[in-house]
Amino acid sequence: xxxxxxxxxxxxxxxxxxxxxxxxxxxxxxxxxxxxxxxxxxxxxxxxxxxxxxxxxxxxxxxxxxxxxxxxxxxxxxxxxxxxxxxxxxxxxxxxxxxxxxxxxxxxxxxxxxxxxxxxxxxxxxxxxxxxxxxxxxxxxxxxxxxxxxxxxxxxxxxxxxxxxxxxxxxxxxxxxxxxxxxxxxxxxxxxxxxxxxxxxxxx
Numbered sequence: 571x572x573x574x575x576x577x578x579x580x581x582x583x584x585x586x587x588x589x590x591x592x593x594x595x596x597x598x599x600x601x602x603x604x605x606x607x608x609x610x611x612x613x614x615x616x617x618x619x620x621x622x623x624x625x626x627x628x629x630x631x632x633x634x635x636x637x638x639x640x641x642x643x644x645x646x647x648x649x650x651x652x653x654x655x656x657x658x659x660x661x662x663x664x665x666x667x668x669x670x671x672x673x674x675x676x677x678x679x680x681x682x683x684x685x686x687x688x689x690x691x692x693x694x695x696x697x698x699x700x701x702x703x704x705x706x707x708x709x710x711x712x713x714x715x716x717x718x719x720x721x722x723x724x725x726x727x728x729x730x731x732x733x734x735x736x737x738x739x740x741x742x743x744x745x746x747x748x749x750x751x752x753x754x755x756x757x758x759x760x761x762x763x764x765x766x767x768x769x770x771x772x773x774x
Contacts (some may be wrong), residue, residue: 637655
């Protein structure tokens with residue numbers, strides 16, 4: 571009998587049996603739950619909140635990862651399995667929004683730092699050119715002290731100005747994971763900059 575054709579009691583029984591199998595390590599049971607509820611979670615819960623299919627897919631993966639880790643926490647008194655998964659998904663969407671906000675702040679701080687390196691009047695005085703050269707060298711020095719992963723995230727997203735999906739693709743990760751990576755990279759850059767040059771500007 572298909573899940574859609576089951577009554578509430580039959581569905582709850584199926585959910586409890588699947589979860590019990592999941593707790594025993596049965597991957598097929600987990601795949602059944604995923605197939606039954608992932609499309610609705612993506613379309614009804616995550617995509618409307620995040621607006622981006624790629625971000626919604628990342629949040630969906632995080633939702634099921636968390637559900638797998640905490641399968642023993644499900645209690646049918648709080649509603650069916652879909653309601654439980656939906657609550658996890660909403661939390662993951664909120665987490666992603668917060669990460670975006672923090673990344674945006676860190677990006678603004680970094681972009682303000684490198685602004686003198688971008689564009690500029692060719693007729694500027696020589697000492698301004700020297701200032702830009704010193705700033706470039708200082709930035710390169712801090713970047714060189716970061717891990718290759720952090721350095722790549724900053725170079726792709728900011729210095730090369732590539733779109734987030736392309737950056738994520740080049741690094742072989744999901745876009746949500748790229749956002750987290752970039753935020754951590756910018757914080758590491760900030761820490762390295764402060765260690766060498768003092769705390770100038772707003773904390774990312």
